[in-house]
Amino acid sequence: MTGRLEQAPSEVAEPGGQFTAIRFENVVKRYTDFEALRGVNLEVSRGQLVTLLGPSGCGKTTLLRTVNRLIEPSQGTVYLNGQDVEKLDQVGLRRGIGYVIQSIGLFPHMTVLENTLVVPRLLGWDRAKRGARAREMLALVGLEPATYASRYPRELSGGQAQRVGLARALCADPPVLLMDEPFGAVDPPTRERLQDEFLRLQGELKKTVLFVTHDLEEAVKISDRICLMNIGQVEQYDTPAELLGRPKTEFVRSFLGPSRTLLRLSRVPLDGLVEPLGVRVPPFSVAQTAMARDAFSSLLAHGGRVVGVRDERGKVVGMVRLESLLQAASEDE
Ligand SMILES: Nc1ncnc2c1ncn2[C@@H]1O[C@H](COP(=O)(O)OP(=O)(O)O)[C@@H](O)[C@H]1O
Numbered sequence: 001m002t003g004r005l006e007q008a009p010s011e012v013a014e015p016g017g018q019f020t021a022i023r024f025e026n027v028v029k030r031y032t033d034f035e036a037l038r039g040v041n042l043e044v045s046r047g048q049l050v051t052l053l054g055p056s057g058c059g060k061t062t063l064l065r066t067v068n069r070l071i072e073p074s075q076g077t078v079y080l081n082g083q084d085v086e087k088l089d090q091v092g093l094r095r096g097i098g099y100v101i102q103s104i105g106l107f108p109h110m111t112v113l114e115n116t117l118v119v120p121r122l123l124g125w126d127r128a129k130r131g132a133r134a135r136e137m138l139a140l141v142g143l144e145p146a147t148y149a150s151r152y153p154r155e156l157s158g159g160q161a162q163r164v165g166l167a168r169a170l171c172a173d174p175p176v177l178l179m180d181e182p183f184g185a186v187d188p189p190t191r192e193r194l195q196d197e198f199l200r201l202q203g204e205l206k207k208t209v210l211f212v213t214h215d216l217e218e219a220v221k222i223s224d225r226i227c228l229m230n231i232g233q234v235e236q237y238d239t240p241a242e243l244l245g246r247p248k249t250e251f252v253r254s255f256l257g258p259s260r261t262l263l264r265l266s267r268v269p270l271d272g273l274v275e276p277l278g279v280r281v282p283p284f285s286v287a288q289t290a291m292a293r294d295a296f297s298s299l300l301a302h303g304g305r306v307v308g309v310r311d312e313r314g315k316v317v318g319m320v321r322l323e324s325l326l327q328a329a330s331e332d333e
């Protein structure tokens, strides 16, 4: 491999000191009879997990695919680390971007290991290096290489296949991950587990992630920022708490719907709501580190107006009132 190929695209510091990893500038996509993207402007900072959220057909997949050039905009520019993606070659795109899709796209005639090291092979890594890296990635996503490396995709569950898809996307260590409804095809418990593990991984790897979903709960759970889209346009781009707490348009409000209150509570840490214990210690409690929603759920399950808060040793050290929870939920209305 030449030195030039080893080099990552240069990075550009924004005025705020933040590094922008992906920037969409007035991106328009026109089909003969339909405008799928109507001038999208969006910036994704390095190391952030941003979801593209919105109803089916609003243009999420189209926007995502302009980044790895599976779709070419009719107008506008997409920048990856400051470089116009139109000017990147195949090698630059493969090195720079990992891509995970719902239907996984594993090659049925290749083993799990071979599927995982597809990109390093295309990039010309030597056999030993790419094999070692692929095994490392399989272990990272929770698939013991000794058990899974030589299996074929048909011998995997949906959740396991999805993990292989993630291992494959991570294998060449790209700074950017594009994920299109990656957990959409698995059952809800598996989905939650994959989300949790992905969040844990992301905490370590700090990739820049652009993640498509139509599921509000998923977006609220995993995002640093949510880009809510409506027919080819950005309606609101905000943190989950801001989006839930301060919907800017009628469309956003109706998209969030009645689940807004509970979702909002799931982003509020309990510690700001804790009061000293009264004379009576509440009969049930939640951990100090829990979210307001957990306290609310506990009150709904047990009845009552006060829930205890326990420290890491399990000792009840404070309490939260139902009123405080309701107040937190309705703040900024
Ligand atoms: N090749 C195409 N020709 C015409 N319209 C298309 C084509 N591909 C996508 N579209 C339309 O563009 C819109 C956005 O599609 P898509 O980005 O896949 O939506 P989402 O991922 O948000 O569900 C949809 O209305 C879809 O029907």
Ligand SMILES: [Mg+2]
Pocket (backbone or CB within 6 Å): 060, 061, 062, 212
């Ligand atoms: Mg889609």
